[in-house]
Amino acid sequence: MSSGSPLTQFQLAETGALFADPARAAILLALIDGSARPASELAALAGVSAPTASEHLRRLVEGGLLAVLAQGRHRYYRLAGEDVAHLLETLVVLRSAPRQAVRVAQAEPALAYARTCYGHLAGRLGVALFERLRDACDVQLEADSLSLTRQGAQRLHDAGLLDAGEDLGRLRGRSCLDWTERRFHLAGPLGCELTRRLLERRWLRRVEGSRSLALSAAGRAGLRALRIELAAR
Template identity: 55%
Template structure:
């Protein structure tokens, strides 16, 4: 059972704008250096080092060493889930992201939530699967039906054998305020959409652009209309 002191420590680590900006920049699953995160947070490198140490100590960030460089990433998909939930609860504007274009509209349309799809597009895909009896999603959890397994296998999604993380679960979307698909299954569907070229990553952001092939595929497979990327 989580102690009140541990909960307070985690909340305190999150309760700083600079640290939240750093965490938000890592929501696309990337690993960034301290210098890059300092730029995102708008603080000096020495100040960034203190913030990063606090986040690592709180179990929110993990550090990877490659040669002389140290890269920071979110410690787990659960951290991303907490951040997405906080965004959904917050009445404030979305947290800053590196600017690469029409930030707000692009992020609301389609983005990554750590390793799975989010935004209007992801919610629409989840809704379509639920409506067809392929997926069960509720506030208590999620389940893929037998028909849903056949559907995703037909799309070429490698159905994962979840180990150490939930297989299928809802994740409250901060912009749509409704659930999209997360867990190991959500990550597998995201990977397949990238492999098919339906969506592509937007440099410097967790926004996703939908390709012409993606618009056609999403229309034919999920019955969704997506804007041009």
């Protein structure tokens, strides 16, 4: 979606038209969690025939909203990037009434509790981590990004989530609106790196057959040390 030149009104209208069809909207929402799905599954989720889904997928790929992953003879579709996911999440929050937002979160409780989205931690756990770092002044908010303060780096080092002498210049991040919580979690390189460390230190583990994450006993203890209290799912 991104381009070096300014977006024209015609390009904006073309992009908006891609969201306007209910079947295409259903396809995009099915991929908002960062998953990659085959055309047959997306057709079923959108409630359309395979040929109709194929045409919708072609338009979404050509419009820069979807990308195609080829594995042997199989083709899988996913969102074209984190910027597309961020746009969708923002639209979901803007257009959802509070009661609708609760139903989205309750549809898959495990995903609402903790999940990865383009490499960073999302869900209630991701929101809680970001809010703790922000409220403790461990991150410095800037116009379009954020960075760890020295205090924040030290805190995460003491918790075992950062190494000594870590290059803080590369660990920049940004806030990202969480579509199940309607609050912000941490994205960007910093969010992805912390999520990788949480998995590496076995605070979190991937759930087989799901995109959700489970919090381990070590993770609960580590979060308490960071003064993050979050009830188990």
